[in-house]
Amino acid sequence: MNMTAVTPELVDAAYAALGSGDPAQVARYWHEDMRWCVPGNHQLAGWYEGRDAFLGFMERVGKLSGGSFSMERVAVLTGGDYSADVTHNVGRRAGATGAASPYDSLDIDVVHVLRWSDGRVVEGRGAIFGDGTTRFNQFWSQLDAGGARISG
Amino acid sequence: MNMTAVTPELVDAAYAALGSGDPAQVARYWHEDMRWCVPGNHQLAGWYEGRDAFLGFMERVGKLSGGSFSMERVAVLTGGDYSADVTHNVGRRAGATGAASPYDSLDIDVVHVLRWSDGRVVEGRGAIFGDGTTRFNQFWSQLDAGGARISG
Amino acid sequence: MNMTAVTPELVDAAYAALGSGDPAQVARYWHEDMRWCVPGNHQLAGWYEGRDAFLGFMERVGKLSGGSFSMERVAVLTGGDYSADVTHNVGRRAGATGAASPYDSLDIDVVHVLRWSDGRVVEGRGAIFGDGTTRFNQFWSQLDAGGARISG
Amino acid sequence: MNMTAVTPELVDAAYAALGSGDPAQVARYWHEDMRWCVPGNHQLAGWYEGRDAFLGFMERVGKLSGGSFSMERVAVLTGGDYSADVTHNVGRRAGATGAASPYDSLDIDVVHVLRWSDGRVVEGRGAIFGDGTTRFNQFWSQLDAGGARISG
Structure with a gap:
């Protein structure tokens, strides 16, 4: 049984811990055996x-986007063992210099659905609204707009 | 201001109304000016x-899947003016006879995020977990597994 | 046995006939039972x-692109019963007004491989270089860059 | 000026050299400064x-497919400085054990267009017929049918 209610405040605290980079804070809200689906x-x-x-995935997102990747929170929802946060995500590929293209720039609306157990996230999955998945595939491809291969 | 709280019961009632096909019930929970993004x-x-x-979209889903399209509710979440329902969706293309292929059979995990105003849905957006968007694009394409064009 | 050799001149003549729109000319080079894969x-x-x-497909390409779709020939190849023509294809969606996006503008490199019988095309298939297929899917989707549905 | 005519025999010899793995043979038909687009x-x-x-790409194809990747030649075409070879490509992901899925098995029709200079390939580009590009993206993704990440 889940003794800790999943509340918007808990969701906020978990993401704040993640953003802090403090291992003790991260461990407080994110279970060691958690899994996450991109x-x-x-x-x-x-x-x-x-x-x-x-955490390795998060680090790689930061590196591949030259630290430009950001998520703006639009809404937080909860229900039973679940939470969902709707975000507006933008980023630019590290080293991109040319005009905007789906390979260089990302602008998508996303929802993350998290499952919790005793106050910690045990599973998370992201999903993208509209045709954003196509652009997500382009943005994280190892290609620039001209088809050059970029080492990841 | 939103006078009617968005609760799991309200979400259930709205989907039940949609499933009933009764125009008066549908109108009670789904705003005339609502919009929806697939x-x-x-x-x-x-x-x-x-x-x-x-509603025309919903009807077309039923027709193109020969009535086989179904959504199993996994979780319902709420928060402020929003709700989210996580579902497991399966379907088979109308008239599909051959072996299972992504063009004939669908099996995806989905989340719908709804925005409410005064007890009615004013906006909804679906999003798909994992690589389900690729399979969704294949399933609703006008192609069978061999590339034959199917009239939609 | 194929009595008419497949030559670059024959390929040129077939495309010229297609462009002329003259049914007699078209019928001379394109077999009534031909098939084509997009x-x-x-x-x-x-x-x-x-x-x-x-021909209905060709007409629809013209209509959906407001007559802007054009193919620039880069090379013509032949071998046995086959020809291939490499083209640079550009187009703009009919009615597109906003800034360039993959949903509004197309710029791809393509090859068409044709199979001939007795001087007429009996089968043709197109294929796209690089990541152009992604952009082709976006361009011919019934979506604009904002996700609005466009009647086809 | 291109002193060596591009013939089907030359195309055959170049692919045979590639298949031999003999560096001297490879160097005879494939220019050191060649480029190739997948x-x-x-x-x-x-x-x-x-x-x-x-060559590193070719090696990686072999490794990721456990040596199962094979190309069956269907036609060879030539024209000016160009050749094209149409092939039927099949493969199975290394280590795949489950039922056939687009993530584990590949079966596509492909054309490679090569540009030659003085008897050697200086540029090559592949393109895929039908909806094979979707399946190619699935097959080479770092995902199995269940979404597990596979190290490449």
Whole structure:
């Protein structure tokens, strides 16, 4: 049984802990055995098994986007063992210099659905609204707009 | 100001009304000026403006899937003016006879995020977990597994 | 046995006939029972069975692109019963007004491989270089860059 | 000026050299500064600059498919400085054990268009017929049918 209610405040605290980068804070809200699924079929897509793998994914997002990747919170929802946060995500590929293209710039609306157990996230999955998954696949592809291969 | 709280019971009632097909029930929970966005870039994707357009979309889903399309509710979440329902959707293309292929059979996990005003849905958007958007694009394409064009 | 050799001149003549719109000229080079496969999984994709269906496809390309769709020939190849023509295709969606986006503007490199019998095309298939198929799917989707549905 | 005519025999010899793995044979038909473009937007897609990069790509195809990737020649065409070879490509992902899925098995029709200079390939580009590019993106994604991430 889930003794800690999943509330918007808990969701906020978990993301704040994640943003802090403080391992103790992260461990408080994100279970060691958590798993996370990134939508699409690009190099970052699929299930990350374990908190370390998830944190490695987050780090790679930062690196590939030159630290430009940001998520603006639009809404937080809860229900039973679940939470959902709707965000507006933007980013620019590290090193991109040319005009905006779906390979260089990202602007999508996303929802993350999290499952909790005793106050910690045990599973999370992202999903993208509209045709954003196509653009997500382009953005995280190892291609620039001209088809050059970029090392990831 | 939103006078009617968005609760799981309200979400259930709205989907039950939609399933009933009773116009009065539908109108009670789904605003005439509502809009709905179907994810992906296939023939059914994009924004449907107005309840009639949304209902037309639902009807087309039923027709194209020979009535096989079904959504199993996994979780319902609420928060402020929003609700989210996580579902497991399966369907089979009307007239499909061959072996299972992504063009004939659909099996995806989905979340719908709804925005409410005074007890009625004013906006809804679907999003698909994992690589389900690719399979959604294949399933609703006007192609069978061999590339034959199927009239929609 | 194929009595008429497939030459670059024959390929040129066939495309010129197609461009002329003169039914007698078209019939001279394009077999009544020909089939044609458009790559991708958008509304125009898949096999067109019969010359009439193929011509209907061509007409729809012209209509959906407001007559802007054009193919610049880069190379013509032949071998046995086959020809291939490499083209640079550009187009703009009919009615597109906003800034360039993959949903409004197309710029791809393409190859068409044709199979001939007795001086007439009996089968043709297109294929797209680089990541152009993604952009082809976006361009022929019934979506604009904002996700609005456009009647096809 | 191109002193060596591009003939089907030359195309055959170039692919045979490639298949032999003998560096001297490879160097005879494939220019050191050649480039090659793999279609789609998956981990192997895009331009490979230089023969070494191209050979590295070929090696990776073999490794990721457990040596199962094979190309059956259907037709060879030539014209000016160009050749095109139409092939039927099949493969199975290394380590795949489950039922057939687009993530585990590949079966596509492909055309490679090569540009030659003085008897050696200086540029090559692949393109895929039908909706094969979608399946190519799935096959080379780092995902299995269940969304597990596979190290490439």
